[in-house]
Amino acid sequence: MQSLERALGRERVISTPDELIAYEFDATIERGMPQAVVFPESTEQVAAAVRVAHRAGVPVIPRGAGTGLSGGAVAAAGGVVVALTRMKRVLKIDVVDRVAVVEPGVVNIDLSRAAAPYGLYYAPDPSSQRACTIGGNVAENAGGPHCLAMGTTTNHVLGLELVLADGEVIEVGGHSRDVAGYDLTGAFVGSEGTLAIATKIIVRLSRIPEATRTLLAIFDQIDDASGAVSAIIAAGMVPSALEMMDRNIIRAVEPVLRCGYPLDAEAVLLIEVDGLEEDTVEQAEAIDAICRRHGAREVRLAREAADRELLWAGRKSSISALGRLYPNYYVLDGVVPRTRLPDVLRQVYAVAGRYGLAVANVFHAGDGNLHPNLLFDEREPGVTAKVLDAGAEIMRLCVDAGGSITGEHGVGVEKRDFMAWLFSGDDLYAMSRLKTAFKAGEDFNPCKAFPTHAGCGEVTQAQVRRTAAAIGPDLYV
Amino acid sequence: MPQTADAHGLREDIARCVHCGFCLQACPTYLQLGKETDSPRGRIALIEAMSSGRAAPGAPPLLGHLDLCLQCRACETACPSGVPFGRIMETARGNVMEGAAAPLAWRLRAAALRQVLPHRRRIAAAMALLRGYQRSPLRRVLRRTGVLGRLPRPLRAAEASLPVLPREPFAAPPQPPGLTRTVAMLRGCVMPHLYPRTHDATVRVLNRLGYRVVFPEQEVCCGALSLHAGDRQQARALARRNIDAFLEAEIEAIVVNSAGCGSTMKEYGALLHDDPAYRERAARFAAMTRDVLEFVVAETLPALGEVPVAVTYQDSCHLVHAQKVTQAPRALLRAIPGIELRELAAPDRCCGSAGLYSLVQPAMSARLLADKMDDVRATGANVVATANPGCMMQLEAGLRQRGIEARVVHVIELLDEAMQAAGGAAP
Numbered sequence: 001m002q003s004l005e006r007a008l009g010r011e012r013v014i015s016t017p018d019e020l021i022a023y024e025f026d027a028t029i030e031r032g033m034p035q036a037v038v039f040p041e042s043t044e045q046v047a048a049a050v051r052v053a054h055r056a057g058v059p060v061i062p063r064g065a066g067t068g069l070s071g072g073a074v075a076a077a078g079g080v081v082v083a084l085t086r087m088k089r090v091l092k093i094d095v096v097d098r099v100a101v102v103e104p105g106v107v108n109i110d111l112s113r114a115a116a117p118y119g120l121y122y123a124p125d126p127s128s129q130r131a132c133t134i135g136g137n138v139a140e141n142a143g144g145p146h147c148l149a150m151g152t153t154t155n156h157v158l159g160l161e162l163v164l165a166d167g168e169v170i171e172v173g174g175h176s177r178d179v180a181g182y183d184l185t186g187a188f189v190g191s192e193g194t195l196a197i198a199t200k201i202i203v204r205l206s207r208i209p210e211a212t213r214t215l216l217a218i219f220d221q222i223d224d225a226s227g228a229v230s231a232i233i234a235a236g237m238v239p240s241a242l243e244m245m246d247r248n249i250i251r252a253v254e255p256v257l258r259c260g261y262p263l264d265a266e267a268v269l270l271i272e273v274d275g276l277e278e279d280t281v282e283q284a285e286a287i288d289a290i291c292r293r294h295g296a297r298e299v300r301l302a303r304e305a306a307d308r309e310l311l312w313a314g315r316k317s318s319i320s321a322l323g324r325l326y327p328n329y330y331v332l333d334g335v336v337p338r339t340r341l342p343d344v345l346r347q348v349y350a351v352a353g354r355y356g357l358a359v360a361n362v363f364h365a366g367d368g369n370l371h372p373n374l375l376f377d378e379r380e381p382g383v384t385a386k387v388l389d390a391g392a393e394i395m396r397l398c399v400d401a402g403g404s405i406t407g408e409h410g411v412g413v414e415k416r417d418f419m420a421w422l423f424s425g426d427d428l429y430a431m432s433r434l435k436t437a438f439k440a441g442e443d444f445n446p447c448k449a450f451p452t453h454a455g456c457g458e459v460t461q462a463q464v465r466r467t468a469a470a471i472g473p474d475l476y477v
Numbered sequence: 478m479p480q481t482a483d484a485h486g487l488r489e490d491i492a493r494c495v496h497c498g499f500c501l502q503a504c505p506t507y508l509q510l511g512k513e514t515d516s517p518r519g520r521i522a523l524i525e526a527m528s529s530g531r532a533a534p535g536a537p538p539l540l541g542h543l544d545l546c547l548q549c550r551a552c553e554t555a556c557p558s559g560v561p562f563g564r565i566m567e568t569a570r571g572n573v574m575e576g577a578a579a580p581l582a583w584r585l586r587a588a589a590l591r592q593v594l595p596h597r598r599r600i601a602a603a604m605a606l607l608r609g610y611q612r613s614p615l616r617r618v619l620r621r622t623g624v625l626g627r628l629p630r631p632l633r634a635a636e637a638s639l640p641v642l643p644r645e646p647f648a649a650p651p652q653p654p655g656l657t658r659t660v661a662m663l664r665g666c667v668m669p670h671l672y673p674r675t676h677d678a679t680v681r682v683l684n685r686l687g688y689r690v691v692f693p694e695q696e697v698c699c700g701a702l703s704l705h706a707g708d709r710q711q712a713r714a715l716a717r718r719n720i721d722a723f724l725e726a727e728i729e730a731i732v733v734n735s736a737g738c739g740s741t742m743k744e745y746g747a748l749l750h751d752d753p754a755y756r757e758r759a760a761r762f763a764a765m766t767r768d769v770l771e772f773v774v775a776e777t778l779p780a781l782g783e784v785p786v787a788v789t790y791q792d793s794c795h796l797v798h799a800q801k802v803t804q805a806p807r808a809l810l811r812a813i814p815g816i817e818l819r820e821l822a823a824p825d826r827c828c829g830s831a832g833l834y835s836l837v838q839p840a841m842s843a844r845l846l847a848d849k850m851d852d853v854r855a856t857g858a859n860v861v862a863t864a865n866p867g868c869m870m871q872l873e874a875g876l877r878q879r880g881i882e883a884r885v886v887h888v889i890e891l892l893d894e895a896m897q898a899a900g901g902a903a904p
Contacts, residue, residue, distance in 0.1 A: 014512070014514065016538050017532075018523070018526070018532040018533070018536045018538055018539050019514050019523075019538050019539070019542070021522050021523060021526045021531065021532060022512075022513040022514045022516075022518075022519030022520075022522050022523055022542075023513055023519075024522070025496055025522070026496070026498075027495070027496055027497045027498055037512075037513075039511055039512065065498050065501055066498055066513065067497060067498035067499075067501075083511065083512075083513075085511030085512075086511040088511075105511070107502055128497065128498065128499065130499060130502055130555075131497075131498045131499050131500075131501045131502050132498075252557075253557070256557070256559060257557070317499070317557035318557075319495075319497065320495060320497040320499045320556075320557040320558060321557035321558055322495060322558065323492075323493045323494060323495040323557075323558025323559070323560065324493070324557075324558050324559055327492035327493065327495070328495065329495060377492070379492075
C-alpha cells in the first residue's frame with residue numbers, strides 16, 4: 001500500500017478496510033473485498049499502479065462506474081482496484097472523420113452530449129448510459145437498445161491505448177479503418193479487463209438521424225407481443241430498437257416515472273425507427289399495422305421529443321427500478337434465436353414459477369437478447385441459492401435453444417462456469433493463450449470470463465459452479 | 478425514542494438500493510472526487526456497514542464521508558427505485574449522534590445549534606452585532622492586519638460569504654384592507670436579517686393575489702439544520718413548537734419562501750410519526766405547507782409588466798430534489814414579459830451552500846461554487862434567480878469573488894417587480 005501511495009500520492013489511494021466496503025460490489029449481487037483502490041489521473045499513473053501490483057503479485061481489477069451486470073468490476077480474489085473515474089476527458093472530437101478520442105472514465109451519455117453540437121452521437125446506448133463509462137463499455141462489449149441496428153460496442157471502437165500487466169503502454173488500431181495485421185482492437189473489446197487496461201479509446205461517432213419515430217404497442221398477451229416481434233423482423237424491417245417489457249417491469253416503473261405504460265397490460269413493445277422523414281412515416285405505419293394484426297390493443301406514437309424521452313426513460317430505468325418490488329434482482333442476459341423467443345419466454349416464466357420466484361422481463365426483443373430478472377430478498381435464508389439455481393436453468397434453456405449465456409453484460413464472475421456449456425476445454429485453453437500474448441497472467445482481473453481455479457472464493461460463485469455441474473454434461477455449440 | 482422502529486426503517490430504506498449506480502452522476506461530490514466513498518451508493522454501503530456492526534460506527538474516515546455529503550438529495554431524483562437517501566442520511570447521522578461514539582465536532586455543532594435556533598431574540602442580537610461589525614471600521618482593520626486569516630475555518634468562511642446586512646431587518650408590513658383569504662408565512666431564522674427584501678416582495682405578491690399574510694408570534698426555526706446535523710430530538714422539539722404556533726391561526730396554507738425550510742416542514746408528518754400527541758397535527762401541518770412559488774403558480778396572476786433582464790435559474794436542491802418543484806419557478810419566469818430565461822448547464826446541481834455546509838466543508842463548497850460560476854458566466858445572464866436564502870448567499874459570494882456583473886434574487890422578487898411594473902396598487 002505504501003508503494004501505491006508513493007507512486008500515486010496519498011490522495012489517490014484508498015486502503016482502510018472500512019472505506020473499501022464502498023468498493024465491494026458493482027450492480028450485481030457479487031461481492032469481493034479489494035485491498036486497495038487507486039484513482040489514477042493519467043496513463044503514467046495507471047502504468048505505475050499496475051507495476052506496483054505486478055511486482056507485489058496481487059490482482060489488478062480495472063473499474064469504471066461499477067454499473068456492470070456480471071460482476072466484472074468485483075475484486076473476486078482481492079487485489080488493487082484501478083478506478084478510472086478521474087480519467088474523464090473527451091480528448092478530441094474530429095467532426096470530419098467522425099471520430100472521438102476519449103479517456104476510459106468518460107460517461108457514455110457525456111460523449112454523445114459532447115458530440116451533439118456537431119450533429120453526431122455515440123451509438124451504443126446501454127440502459128445505464130447516464131452512469132456507465134466508455135472504458136467499462138469496451139471491457140464488456142456493452143450493447144443497448146439501439147444495438148439492433150447499430151451493432152454493439154465492438155462495432156464502434158477503432159483504436160486503443162493500453163497499459164499491459166507489466167506497465168508497458170501500447171497502441172492498437174487507429175483513427176481509421178485498418179485491417180492490416182491482427183485485429184487486436186477487436187480482441188480487446190469484450191475481454192472484461194482480463195488483458196490490459198485501456199487508457200485512451202478511439203471511437204466512431206454516428207450521424208444523428210434526420211427523423212425518429214417511437215411507438216408503444218400495448219398487449220394483453222405476452223405471446224402476442226413476441227409474435228409481433230417475429231413478424232416485424234420477418235417483414236424485412238430493421239427498426240433501430242425493438243424492446244419488450246412485461247407486467248412486473250411496468251409495475252416497477254410506471255407508478256414513478258409515469259411514462260404511459262398501462263398497468264393492466266401484460267406486455268408493451270417499445271419500437272423505434274429512424275432515417276429519412278418519409279421512410280420513418282412509412283415504417284411506423286407498417287409496424288403499427290403488424291402490431292395490431294398480432295393482437296395489440298393499442299399502438300401509440302410519441303408526438304414530441306419529450307414523449308419519446310419519457311417512453312425511453314421507463315425502459316432505461318427498468319432494472320434499476322426493481323428495488324421498488326424486491327430488494328435484490330439477479331439479471332440474466334441470455335440470447336436466443338428470434339424465432340425461439342415466444343417458446344423460451346414461456347419456459348422462463350415456467351422455471352421461475354417452479355422455484356416460486358417472481359420474475360420481471362425486459363429485453364432487446366429484436367436481438368433475441370433476454371433479460372429475465374429474478375426478484376428476491378437476499379436476507380431470506382436459502383433464497384439466493386434458489387435464485388442461482390433458477391438462473392442456471394434459464395441459462396441452460398437459452399443454450400439449448402441454440403443461443404448463448406450473454407448478449408451484452410459479459411461473462412464476469414457470474415456466468416463463467418456456464419462457459420463450459422459453450423466451449424470445450426481446448427477452446428477455452430486457446431482463448432487463455434491470448435492472455436499470454438498480452439502478457440496478462442492470472443492476476444489480471446482474475447476469476448472473470450473463464451471457468452477457472454479455486455481462490456475466487458465468493459459464496460455466490462461456489463453455488464453457480466455446483467449448479468452448472470449438476471444441470472448437465474458439457475454441451476459444445 | 479423508538480430506536481427499534483428507526484433501525485427497522487433504516488434497514489428497509491437501505492434494502493431498496495439495488496446499487497445500480499444510476500445516482501453516481503447526480504452526486505456533486507462524486508463528480509468532484511470520482512470516489513464511491515463520496516457517492517450515494519457508496520455512502521449507503523458505509524451506513525449499512527456501520528448499522529450492522531461491520532464497521533465501527535464512529536470510525537473517523539467513514540464519518541468524514543458522511544460529513545462530505547451535501548444532503549442535496551439529487552440522488553433521489555436520479556434513483557429509479559425511490560431510495561429515500563435524505564432520510565437514510567438523517568437517520569445515520571442521528572444514530573451516530575445518539576450513540577457513544579459521536580465525535581466532538583458533531584456534538585459541538587448540535588450544541589451550538591441548540592443554543593441559537595430556538596431563540597429568535599438571540600439570533601436577532603447576533604445579527605445586530607454582525608450588522609454593526611460590517612459597518613464599522615473594525616472589519617477593514619481586521620482584514621488588513623490579517624487577523625481574519627487566523628480565525629477557525631468556519632468563521633473565516635462565514636465572514637467571507639455573508640452579504641452586507643441591510644440596515645433594518647424584516648418587520649411585518651401593514652397590509653391593504655379588504656383581503657378575504659389568509660395564509661401564514663414562515664419568517665425563518667436568518668432570512669429576516671439577510672433578505673428582508675425577499676420577505677417584503679413575498680408579502681406584496683401574496684397581497685396582490687388576495688391573501689392577507691399572518692406571522693405567528695411563537696414561530697421558531699424549522700429544524701432543518703438540526704435534522705441535517707443528526708439532532709433529531711431538537712428537530713422534533715422545534716417542529717412541535719411550530720405546529721402549535723401555526724395551527725392556532727385560521728389559515729388556508731403555510732407559505733414558505735425558503736426551500737430548505739419548506740422541505741423540512743413538509744416532512745413534519747414523518748418526523749413526528751411516532752409521537753401520538755402530535756402525529757395528526759404534524760401531518761396536517763405538512764399538508765398545508767407550500768413553497769411560495771408552488772403556491773403562486775396555482776393562482777391566477779394579474780397583468781404583469783415588463784422586466785427586461787436575462788435570467789438564469791439555479792434550482793434550490795430542497796425545492797427540486799426534496800419537494801420536486803421544478804416547473805413552477807420556470808413557469809413564473811416565463812410568464813414575466815421581458816425576461817429571457819437562459820438555462821444553466823446543470824441547474825439542479827448544488828451550488829455548495831447546503832445549509833451549514835459552506836461553513837463546515839469550505840473546500841468542497843468552494844469547488845462546487847467555482848463550477849457553478851463557470852456555468853453562470855457561460856449563460857451571460859445578468860440576474861441569477863433561485864429559491865432559498867442559503868443559495869442566494871452562496872451565489873452572491875461566488876459572483877463577488879469572480880467579479881461577475883450580475884445580481885442574485887429570489888424568483889418571487891422578479892414576480893413582485895413585474896407586478897409593480899404593471900402599475901396599480903394591491904387590491
